Amino acid sequence: MNEDISIDSVQKREKSGYIIISLISLVIGIFLWWLFTEGLGTISHKIMPGPIRVFQSFFSKFYVSAPDGATLLQHLGSSLQITLLGYVIGVAIGIPLGIVMAWYPKFDLFARPVFDLLRPIPGIAWIPVMIVLFGIGLLSKGMVVFLSVFVAITINTYTGIQQTKSVHKWVSHTFGASNIYTLFHVAIPTALPMLMTGLRVALGAAWTTIIAAELLASTKGIGFMIQQSRGLFRPDIIIVGMIAIGITGSVLGWLLGLLEKRVLKGRLSKE
Amino acid sequence: MKKTTMKLFSLLIVVIMVCSVFIGCTAKEEAPKDDGEAGTSDSVDNAVQDKASSGDLTKIRVGTQPTTIGVPAQYALEKGYFKEEGLDVDLVLFPTGAPLNEAIAAGELDVAANGLASVFPLANGVCEWIGEANTTGGMGIYVREGSPILENKGEIEGKPDMYGTAESIKGTTFLGPIGTSAQFNVMRYIQHFGLSDADIEQIHMDHGQAYQAYVAGEGDALATSPPFSYDAEDSGFIMAASFEDATESPLFDGLLARKDYSADNPESVKAFVKAYYRACEDLMSDPEMRKEYSIDWFTKNGREYNEETMLKEIEDRDYVTQSMMESEDYSYGLGMLAIADFYTFDGKVEEADLPNVPESFNVSYIEDIMDIKINIATYDDLK
Numbered sequence: 001m002n003e004d005i006s007i008d009s010v011q012k013r014e015k016s017g018y019i020i021i022s023l024i025s026l027v028i029g030i031f032l033w034w035l036f037t038e039g040l041g042t043i044s045h046k047i048m049p050g051p052i053r054v055f056q057s058f059f060s061k062f063y064v065s066a067p068d069g070a071t072l073l074q075h076l077g078s079s080l081q082i083t084l085l086g087y088v089i090g091v092a093i094g095i096p097l098g099i100v101m102a103w104y105p106k107f108d109l110f111a112r113p114v115f116d117l118l119r120p121i122p123g124i125a126w127i128p129v130m131i132v133l134f135g136i137g138l139l140s141k142g143m144v145v146f147l148s149v150f151v152a153i154t155i156n157t158y159t160g161i162q163q164t165k166s167v168h169k170w171v172s173h174t175f176g177a178s179n180i181y182t183l184f185h186v187a188i189p190t191a192l193p194m195l196m197t198g199l200r201v202a203l204g205a206a207w208t209t210i211i212a213a214e215l216l217a218s219t220k221g222i223g224f225m226i227q228q229s230r231g232l233f234r235p236d237i238i239i240v241g242m243i244a245i246g247i248t249g250s251v252l253g254w255l256l257g258l259l260e261k262r263v264l265k266g267r268l269s270k271e
Numbered sequence: 272m273k274k275t276t277m278k279l280f281s282l283l284i285v286v287i288m289v290c291s292v293f294i295g296c297t298a299k300e301e302a303p304k305d306d307g308e309a310g311t312s313d314s315v316d317n318a319v320q321d322k323a324s325s326g327d328l329t330k331i332r333v334g335t336q337p338t339t340i341g342v343p344a345q346y347a348l349e350k351g352y353f354k355e356e357g358l359d360v361d362l363v364l365f366p367t368g369a370p371l372n373e374a375i376a377a378g379e380l381d382v383a384a385n386g387l388a389s390v391f392p393l394a395n396g397v398c399e400w401i402g403e404a405n406t407t408g409g410m411g412i413y414v415r416e417g418s419p420i421l422e423n424k425g426e427i428e429g430k431p432d433m434y435g436t437a438e439s440i441k442g443t444t445f446l447g448p449i450g451t452s453a454q455f456n457v458m459r460y461i462q463h464f465g466l467s468d469a470d471i472e473q474i475h476m477d478h479g480q481a482y483q484a485y486v487a488g489e490g491d492a493l494a495t496s497p498p499f500s501y502d503a504e505d506s507g508f509i510m511a512a513s514f515e516d517a518t519e520s521p522l523f524d525g526l527l528a529r530k531d532y533s534a535d536n537p538e539s540v541k542a543f544v545k546a547y548y549r550a551c552e553d554l555m556s557d558p559e560m561r562k563e564y565s566i567d568w569f570t571k572n573g574r575e576y577n578e579e580t581m582l583k584e585i586e587d588r589d590y591v592t593q594s595m596m597e598s599e600d601y602s603y604g605l606g607m608l609a610i611a612d613f614y615t616f617d618g619k620v621e622e623a624d625l626p627n628v629p630e631s632f633n634v635s636y637i638e639d640i641m642d643i644k645i646n647i648a649t650y651d652d653l654k
Contacts (some may be wrong), residue, residue, distance in 0.1 A: 066619070069449075127480065136490070215477075219475060228450060231373070233395040
């Protein structure tokens with residue numbers, strides 16, 4: 001009992017030690033940033049703003065719409081709408097496609113060439129096509145995000161299903177399970193960790209694509225805000241946009257992590 | 272043995288290919304010198320070549336765009352005008368003004384030939400406005416046939432060709448790049464009818480994308496510039512307002528120099544300005560040559576121009592020459608002041624930065640080169 005408590009306290013101490021190290025690295029990073037910008041004044045704030053100016057801009061952007069026509073929350077709301085639309089469609093199509101491609105070799109032969117052809121094309125290259133196919137509304141931007149999500153989620157699902165051990169499939173079939181039953185009760189549960197990783201990777205991809213998506217006919221959005229600030233000598237707003245993308249991506253990733261824990265924990269307890 | 276022979280043979284082929292690439296590059300670089308042109312004698316060419324080969328040329332990094340503004344820079348480069356002035360120009364092309372601004376702010380460029388986006392480095396005190404290069408005609412707002420905007424014409428006094436009423440414009444979706452002359456055009460147009468940006472929707476798209484989307488049936492109106500404005504006319508779209516009618520501002524593309532570079536290298540900046548204006552004079556004095564040269568250069572840089580659209584551009588856009596700058600109605604920097612003043616409405620230019628724009632006007636290079644006196648605009652001229 002006492003041994004358990006001492007192991008626990010050692011683990012806690014180690015954990016808090018790691019947090020302190022991380023905090024120190026963060027503080028040193030911010031200090032160096034401040035030193036070379038606002039501290040020594042070696043670089044003009046119009047070229048590289050210091051942390052104080054960036055934090056001021058970050059907070060003022062919650063109520064000031066200049067110079068890009070909207071507040072940070074309005075931009076964030078617009079970007080979230082596009083990202084989540086693309087993400088949901090990507091997941092809804094990518095997961096079934098990955099499963100079917102991995103489970104049915106003939107379908108894999110049929111779909112793979114097209115998938116491999118589309119896979120390396122970056123989102124930004126799709127913009128002219130999206131305008132023609134889906135116009136300039138929310139859907140076209142969502143589709144640019146969808147393409148990056150779709151690729152990540154399909155590949156992870158495909159790999160996850162393919163990792164099902166042959167012996168498990170044989171056992172299932174030996175006990176009289178149908179192909180579909182084996183898929184749903186053996187292969188998909190096996191693929192769940194990979195699938196959850198795919199969901200996380202796809203979320204990251206969705207956030208990185210938002211900049212490209214908002215090049216397409218925008219009036220609001222974090223990507224739009226960054227793009228507008230590029231030519232206006234407002235690098236502080238660009239960094240605010242980057243911070244907003246980072247924080248939002250981390251929060252969404254954390255939420256997904258909670259879901260992952262819940263889904264995988266349930267699966268493990270059943271097993 | 273056979274393997275070794277093959278390896279040696281492959282190596283030989285690679286060496287020959289690499290050498291041929293370098294030979295090809297050298298031949299191309301020398302081409303402008305051999306090219307010659309009216310007004311450049313053989314002796315001058317030889318002098319230039321001597322100077323170039325002696326290696327005493329001053330390196331200067333120039334940014335521009337493959338548009339009207341970039342033609343004189345490319346022309347001067349090819350004809351060896353920069354070398355004659357002792358400059359070794361590294362010409363970098365940008366698709367729009369925004370990334371060019373970034374490059375000049377980062378110290379990656381020394382001087383630039385840029386459009387309306389120049390107002391931001393001027394307002395931020397990064398650059399000097401060292402010359403105006405060309406007028407910017409041919410821009411406008413286009414609508415489809417049957418648009419309600421076309422139901423009324425000439426409602427605004429003194430604007431007989433301008434279409435629209437407050438009711439018909441309200442709620443219109445305009446396509447075009449925000450933060451450029453297109454937005455300036457739209458905002459000034461709607462202001463004539465007592466409307467503000469809250470009454471319309473402006474969707475940010477690059478000129479090419481906006482045109483493509485408009486043709487595909489998106490949006491209600493298109494704010495664009497050449498060559499897309501000419502394409503819009505050819506596609507049957509109708510100009511609701513020209514840039515000149517809507518903004519009442521003479522807009523000029525122009526030349527920028529980084530302030531620190533200009534202070535440290537005034538002779539290089541002066542040499543650049545001199546060679547650039549020499550190219551402007553050449554292009555203005557020979558429209559046929561300008562047409563051929565511009566089409567060729569635009570096409571090489573992915574801009575679709577045919578003879579007809581180029582002739583329209585030549586009609587709409589003049590290069591600035593000495594005689595233009597000497598004329599009484601020429602007011603240096605008036606367009607930049609109008610734009611700076613305009614952009615305070617949405618905070619793109621901060622009120623506090625407004626004085627930086629006239630302070631950035633530096634006509635000393637032009638006045639020294641041409642021995643003329645230039646009339647400089649002030650904010651009072653906008654009233």
